[in-house]
Amino acid sequence: MVPEVSHHPLHRADGSASYCNNLFTILASVNGPIEVQRRDELAEEAAIAVNLRPAAGITKTPALRMQGAVRDVGVLPGLVNAAFLALVDGGLRLDCSVVATLFTVTDSGVYEEEPDEKQLVGCKSVHAMAYSHRGELLLNESAGRFPWSEWEGVAERAEKTCFAAMASATGDEEMAGGVVEKSPWLRHELEERARVAVAWRETT
């Protein structure tokens, strides 16, 4: 399942992206660098303010939101991916590429990648994980009941999925199986964006 992405759908925000997987449609926008409120100011670092706005309801800060149930874990990977794409669109300096993914485990121990709503409701545990392109685990949120071995199984699969999203498309492994199982969607998106961004140079 390749998520649907559109770059820079908004005019006013410095960077924006809309991201649509089989659970949520998320619109992310980034403004920066901008003046920060005095109380949030950090002497040597950039201060980052994150706001979450549900379609129905008031704006929340993530700290409040994280105390939620399974559904909230379900939304996390989409939020991370959307935010990353918006940051890229805004041209803000980033240290690494990030991809997040969602896994659910059913009662019978079947691992499901990027579940749909039905699978999310019927699962035993749900895990949201994000990896950087260097293989660092950046996000690890789980809900439900699961043994340690199951978490390890998820972590292993999630790492593969995240790497697949960023993998270079020219690799031989793509040809090996005959069928491309996981498309490097993030790389495609970023490459496409970069191509569009320099298109003016080629036409002149």
Add this chain to the structure above:
Amino acid sequence: MPSEVTPSTNNHDFILTALRQNLRLDSRPLDTYRPIDLTFSSDPDTYGQTDVRIGKTRVLCNISCEVGAPYPDRKFDGVFTISCELGPMGSPAWEVGRQDQTEIILSRILEKTVRRSGALDTESLCIVAGQKCFHLRADIHILDHDGNVLDAACFALMAALLHFRRPDVSIEGEEVTVYSVREREPVKLTMTHHPFCITTSFYPSRQGSDDDLISVLDTTLQEEQCRTGSLTISLNRHGEVCNIAKYGGVGIEGLSVLTCVNASLEKAKMFDRLLKERLAEDEKARQAKIGAMGLELSAENERVMERPVG
């Protein structure tokens, strides 16, 4: 804290001089709106979600409802709230948790135009008098701010209200059953009339004089920052005025208010026509989607039509 970039004196003077010569930066006449686009959610089970674009201004409205208790002093009415919280998505100058002038004006005018004018019949939201009713909530999200947010927000809200369907309910004694969209066809809201907001902005036609004013419709953000006053008229297509709000220091004569109302009526009719058109289109598209599935869901046996004897 970031604030909106105000146009420089040169910019300001340029816009004013151009307006005095009946010219605008985007080359449209003074009484014309930018292209208006209205889209509904493509999911056939989602009702009451509208995305309105007027030029680069973009507003999203989402209607949701749940069952709750009515206010004790209004036993026969449902609850209807409009929430328009501005966030940094629309403009970096808008902060979460800090009420901006735009936000106050927006919520106040929408409240008066839609809620207090009785556009929505709240009595139809009542389920059991004094005990259960529908809480209807309209969330307005300004995604892009390029002027004339008020007209766009009002249009999005009206479109969403007309598009929204609440779940059907059945009452047996004290027991209330709320049916899902799949179980029973959801019910449209009862609307008594369809008001729209039309904002006219005023500019001095001569330097330092407020006697003669140029009126301009659907201003962009830049034009909005240069205006000396504005008049927001809320009215429906029959010309029934629900609210007139005047902002800015400049004085406006009674006669020009009447002229504005007449000009606004034309625009209200235009909004109404556009809305009806889009609603009909959406209805058709939904019917086509449901039609394909309705065939599968149908429990009816195929009947062989026998030829009548003779």
